[in-house]
Amino acid sequence: MSVPRVLAIAGTDPTGGAGLQADLKAIAAHDGYGMGVITALVAQNTHGVRSVHVPDVAFLREQLDAVSDDVTIDAVKIGMLGTAPVVRVVTDWLREHRPPVVVVDPVMVATSGDRLLDEDAAAAMGALFGLADLVTPNRAELRVLAELAGAGAGAAAGAAPASLPVLDAARLVASTWDVLVLAKGGHDEGPTSDDVLVSPPGSARRFTAPRVATANTHGTGCSLSSAIATLAARHGDWELAVGVAKPWLTAALRRADALEVGSGNGPIDHGAVVRALLPVARFTDVWWSDVSSVLRSTIECGFLVGLRDGTLDADVFAGYLAQDVHYLRAYEQHLAALAASAAGAGTGAAAAGAAAGGAAAAGAGRGPAAAAFWTAASEGCAAEARDLHHRRLAGTHADDPVHPTCAGYLAHLQQAADSGSAAVLAAAVLPCFRVYAWVGAQLGSAPDGHAFADWITAYGDPGFAASSAEATRLVEEMAASATPAERGRMARAFRRSTEWELAFFEMPLTVPEARVSA
DSSP states (O other): OOOOEEEEEEEOOTTSSSHHHHHHHHHHHTTOEEEEEEEEEEEEETTEEEEEEOOOHHHHHHHHHHHHTTOOOSEEEEOOOOSHHHHHHHHHHHHHSOOSEEEEOOOOBOTTSOBOSOHHHHHHHHHHHTTOSEEOOOHHHHHHHHHHHHHHHOOTTOOOGGGSOHHHHHHHHHHHHTOEEEEOOTTSOSSEEEEEEEOTTSOEEEEEEEOOOOSOOBTHHHHHHHHHHHHHHHHSOHHHHHHHHHHHHHHHHHTHHHHOOOSSSOBOOTTHHHHHHSOOOOHHHHHHHHTHHHHHHHHHSHHHHHHHHTOSOHHHHHHHHHHHHHHHHHHHHHHHHHHHHHTTOOOSHHHHHHHTTOGGGGTTTOSHHHHHHHHHHHHHHHHHIIIIIHHHHTTSSTTOOOOHHHHHHHHHHHHHHTTTOHHHHHHHHHHHHHHHHHHHHHHOOOOTTOTTHHHHHHHTOHHHHHHHHHHHHHHHHHHHHSOHHHHHHHHHHHHHHHHHHHHHHHHHHHSGGGGSOO
16 A cells, blocks of 8 residues: 655644644654645744744746646645735646645634634635535634635525524535535534534534643644645545544544643644654663664674684683673662662762752652662672682682773773763663673573583573563663753763673683783
């Protein structure tokens, strides 16, 4: 199934809530390819329209021709036109290049109450309606259209069209221009918002949805009509198109307040439905993807290849472990600082940063469970340095000084600890968990008699993988509660630590003599 190619012809809204910007969002939300021709440049925000600039209509025609000369248009949605010359240009173009679906949203009055269509343009709209498939007026616009239809039809009964009941007014408009009319009920009162789709013969179908209590309704008409145009081009049926668009708009209204765009009548959330269907993009997963090239280099480095194959020189491995002991002794202290911060105690920089208002201060990554985890991890570092590494070293490299690479990594961790943010420190220590657990998974199990079976088994252990997952969860919680600025510092700390992990694995083979001559 091809993607519907939908052209929106409308004015602009620099705040993105209405007009062409809203049209394109609504089209994209329904998996259409949106195109746009500008009829007017509107200086407006959520409080109202400040001014309108209508470009020369010759340029409008050039825009329209530029699209239709090159692109097959499956549907067109027409919004704000503003002046009679603009209406006539669009009408003339539509006569020559009429796509299968034409929806006209007769934008006459903005949500703020500003009039967006002058009287001459309103009078010229009749010819345009005659080329449309569907017109989507709100209640106020329907009254204006009924007046136009009544005047054009002679209104023999003598009743003022503006005083007609909604259904009668919609039928009058539909029969006058032989067009479907969706009489929208968003401006009505009551527990439901009812839209009525009326055909030229007079049949009607009602679409009902719960009324959403929100003042943020800016651009609802633009968005709904563009959604319907896109769906009609896909489904080939107007009732299906309205039936799918209606609940989408309800969901967009329900999420409108959370957008916090503007201080007046804010916009709807065009992406609410799509966002709800997407998997949650965890910050730590994005960071992990960001370092994918570093991870590839890590698993392909000579040290780990030799370790996996069992061909690594035992003395080279002992030198590596000597540096790991230096690293773990410092790492243990950083984990202890995170434990103190999580418990709301301690005097370290991490705890001070939490008290000063970092992400951890908001409750993320804190509490007895978090404190217990970091404490256990800190104690595990001490145990590993004592048991695995000292047993392996057997005195051969026990007195090796700190290698420059190890010193660089530790300086990076200390910088994170001194940052005043427990969250940044947590992000900096996380790669030691994740990279080693990932390496363990990549190496797999060691066969009997493998020279480095104890090391491979330790880091491939399911318990260590669980610890890595818990550390990731705690850091994710911190990242979700952090400000964007702090979250950026966390991402950079994580990235740099991952790069240091690679350097640490490369260290024994790239500069072996430096192990004993710091």
